Amino acid sequence: MIRVILPTYLQRLANVGREVQLEVDGDITFLELLDVIEEKYPMLKGTIRDHVTKERRAYLRFFSCGQDLSHLAPETLLPREVLIGKEPFRIVGAMSGG
C-alpha cells in the first residue's frame, strides 16, 4: 500500500482528504505510480503532469524520505519506504510568489 499526500487543490478536485492510499502489486516506478493515481482519480489527469508529453507540471514537486525526487527518471523504482507505506509520497505545490 502506497500513501500519497496531495496538495490542497488536488484534494478538492478529487474530493478526497490529504492522504490517499493506493494498493499496488510489487515494485513500481514513478511513472506507474502516477498512472495508478490517475486511474483511480481520473479528474487529476493533466494536473500533475501534461496529458500528452507526461512532463511534470513545472511548479509541482515530488518529495519523499526527506528527498526531492522530482528530477529522477520516470522509470526509477520508488523507494522501498514508499512501497511499503512507511513513508508517504508527497506531491507538493512548489514555493513561489516571491
Place this chain on the structure above:
Amino acid sequence: MSNVRVLVGTRKGAFIFTSDFRREKWDIKGPLFAGLEIYHIKGSSVDPQRIYASQASDWFGQVSHRSSDGGFSWETIGNKFDYEGKVGTHQDFSGDQIPWKFRRIWAFEPSPTEKDTVFAGAEDAALFKSTDGGMTWQELPGLREIHSNMWMPGAGGMGLHTILINPKNPDQMFVAISAAGVFRTNDGGQTWSGINHGLKSEYELPNPEAEVGHCVHSITMHPSNPNVLFMQKHWDVMRSDNAGDDWYEVSDNLPSDFGFPIAVHAHEPETIYVIPIKSDLEHYPPEGKLRVYRSRTGGYGWKELNEGLPQKDCYVNILRSALAVDTLDSCGVYFGTTGGQLYMSPDSGETWQTVAQNLPSVLSVEVQVLQ
C-alpha cells in the same frame, strides 16, 4: 422580468454577480475556484444555465469546469487538448522555430445553436471543438495550415483568444490570435483563410502588411450584421464591411488607438465601444483618466464617456475579454480592470456605476440576460 448575470474571471478565481433588470443592486457569489486563474467564464445562449469556465495555472495545468445550474454547482470536464497530426513549429521570441505546446484555454465559445457543442481557443494557438458538452475535445487542425510557422507569441502568449460564430450561418466563424491575426472558416472549421488584408503593423512587423503576424487584440460583430467586423488591434481600431476580406482604420479622434477590448451595442449595430490605453509600454488610460469611447457611426467619430469613472490617478488596464454588453432594452455595458474594479453602465455608456471595487485583477467579463 429579466435578471442579469455577470460572469467575471479573475487572477484568483471567478465571481458571479446577479441583479434584477434595474441593475441597481448586485449580489455577489465567489470566489469560485478560489486562488486560481480563470481566463474565461461564459454561458451558453441555447441553455443559459450551462456555463463553462477555463482555469489554468503553472501548478496544475488546464482544468475545465462546467455548470448546469447557472453556477451553483460545477463539475470538471475534459482537459485533454491534443493537437492533431504533426504538431509543427512556430516562431519563438528569439526567431527560432519551436514545437507547438498546449498551455491553456483562453476562451470558450458555446455554439449558438447546439447545446452540447462548444469551441475552445488554446495557447499555443489552435481551435478545439467538443460536441459532448466539453467532455472530449478535437482540434480543427486546418487553422494551423495558414502559415502557422510564421505565428509568434504576443507578450501574453500565443493565444487564440477570440471566437466569433455567425449566428445566421454557424458554419462561418472568425478567430483572432496574438500575434498571428484573424482567420475565417466558411465550412465549420475544416478549412480556413487568413483575413488580414488592410492591417498595418509598422511597429511590430518587418513587413507592415504581412499576410500573418498581426497582433489582433480583439474582434467583435453585431449578430444582425455579421458581414461587419470591428477590431481593436495592438495599435489601430479597424473595421471590415465584407466579413474580413478587407480592413480599414476607424480610429478617428480617439486619444490613443492602442487598447485591448472592443464591443458592439446590443441593439445598434453601428455603435461600438473601446477603452483607449496610452501605449504598448504604458498599459493605462491616457492622462490617468479612465474613459470609454463610443462611436455611434461605426468608428467615424468617437465620444468620450466618463461620468462615474475615475478621472484622475487611474492607472489600470482593461484586458481584451473584459468588456461586454447585456441585451436589455437600455443596453448595459460592463468592464473589469486589472485593478479589480467592475464598472457597469445601465444606459449605453452615458453614466457608470461601480459594481465591485476590490476584486482580483479581472481577466474576463461576460453577461447573460435571464428571462
